[in-house]
Amino acid sequence: MTAAPRLSQSLTIIDSDVLGEVMDALHQARRGGLASTDSGWDVQRALLDHLEKVWSEPDEGIWEVRDGRRHFTYSKVMSWVAFDRAIKSAEMFGLNGPLGRWRRLRAEIQDDIVQHGYDPDLNSFVRSYGTKDMDASLLLLSAVGFLAPDDPRFRGTVEAIERRLLVDGFVLRYDTGRVGDGLPPGEGAFLACSFWLADAYLLLGRRDDAERLFLSLVGLCNDLGLLSEEYDANAKRLVGNFPQAFSHVALINTASNLQLAVKPSEQRADLPPGATDAAAE
Numbered sequence: 001m002t003a004a005p006r007l008s009q010s011l012t013i014i015d016s017d018v019l020g021e022v023m024d025a026l027h028q029a030r031r032g033g034l035a036s037t038d039s040g041w042d043v044q045r046a047l048l049d050h051l052e053k054v055w056s057e058p059d060e061g062i063w064e065v066r067d068g069r070r071h072f073t074y075s076k077v078m079s080w081v082a083f084d085r086a087i088k089s090a091e092m093f094g095l096n097g098p099l100g101r102w103r104r105l106r107a108e109i110q111d112d113i114v115q116h117g118y119d120p121d122l123n124s125f126v127r128s129y130g131t132k133d134m135d136a137s138l139l140l141l142s143a144v145g146f147l148a149p150d151d152p153r154f155r156g157t158v159e160a161i162e163r164r165l166l167v168d169g170f171v172l173r174y175d176t177g178r179v180g181d182g183l184p185p186g187e188g189a190f191l192a193c194s195f196w197l198a199d200a201y202l203l204l205g206r207r208d209d210a211e212r213l214f215l216s217l218v219g220l221c222n223d224l225g226l227l228s229e230e231y232d233a234n235a236k237r238l239v240g241n242f243p244q245a246f247s248h249v250a251l252i253n254t255a256s257n258l259q260l261a262v263k264p265s266e267q268r269a270d271l272p273p274g275a276t277d278a279a280a281e
Contacts, residue, residue: 015059015060015061015062015064015075016051016054016055016059016075016076016078016079016082017059017061017062017072017074017075017078017079018078019047019050019051019078019079019082020077020078020079020080020081020082020085020144021078021081022044022047022082023044023047023048023081023082023083023085023086024081024082024085024144024268026040026044026085026089027085027086027088027089028267028268030089030092030093031092031267036093041095041096044086044089045086045097047082048082048083048086048097048102051079051082051083052105055076055079055105055109056112057069058070058071058072059072059075061074061075061128061137062074062075062137063135063137063173063174067180070128070129071116071117071128071129071130072127072128072135072137073113073117073125073126073127073128073129073135073138074135074137074138074140076109076112076113076117077113077117077140077141077144077146078144079109080106080109080110080113080146081144081145081146083102083103083105083106083109084106084145086102087099087102087103087106088270090102110146113125113146116129116130117129118153119132122156122160123152123153123156123157123159123160124138124153124156124157124159124160124161125138125141125153125157126138127174127179131179133174133175133178133179134160134161134164134165134174134175135173135174136161136165136171136172136173136174136190136193136196136197137173137193137196138157138161139157139158139161139171139193139196139197139199139200140196141154141157142154142200142203142265142269143196143199143200143203143265143268143269144268144269145268145269145270149203149204149205149269149271149275149276149279150279154200154203154204155204158197158200158201158204161197162197165193166197167189167233168189168233168234169213169216169233170189170191170194170216170217170231170233171189171190171193171194171196171197172187172189172190172193173187173190173193187230187240188229188230188231188232188233188239188240189230189231189232189233190229190230191217191220191227191228191229191230191231191244191247191250192244192246192247192249192250194213194217195214195217195247195250195251195253195254196250197213198210198213198214198217198254198257198258199253199254199257199265201213202257202258202263202265202276203265203269203276203279204279205276205279207258207276207277210254210257210258211258214254214255214258217251217254218251220238222238226242226243226248227242227243227244227247227248227251228240228241228242228243228244228247229241229242229244229246229247253265257276261273261274263276
């Protein structure tokens, strides 16, 4: 038995968003000049073969909710990302693959997301199909390249999250008072999500808002410069897992987006260098 079938058989518990993250990371690695191998590409094709079978199914989503699987919009978007990056890797680096089928799947997933994950009354994408709930993961729709920063649906999504998930200056993952996740309602603001909002501000040309939010978040670091998973604005203290790598990765990304000429959000979204700076002018 080859490695690819064994891998495919072991993927039944992996959510779709994870496969999108893997494909994107490996595509960015190629673009950055890191060496790749034929066996590595074989593994990626096995991931795509599996994703082709399961992308249309519900999953637990990026937050791994405990109250049943749903059609989470972000999971579908990351399925789109997986095929998009496979197509781009094949085109840019001469890798073999069924490009026609991948392009059809990419278009099919995009159509599905727009039809079921977007609410025209809210002018916003929603947490999961058939709901009107928000999820902070939707702040990444432009950063991963699914929507252009100037797409009014992205602006509408950011504004909807500001109205419904921005509390005391920080962003909740989702409203635990409105939606069930298998846990008691009420949690602190998820710090990585607040950094994502700063990144979204930059993509929208709202640099001043991005800088203010970033400075507010950095001000939460303890005396060692560390952050936890969440922040309780009422108690004014860090809560949740500590230290939390997710928070620090988001901090580094936002700092890079604010300060560097080559910005992670522009690179990932395949935007020309300086696009966010031009939008802010």
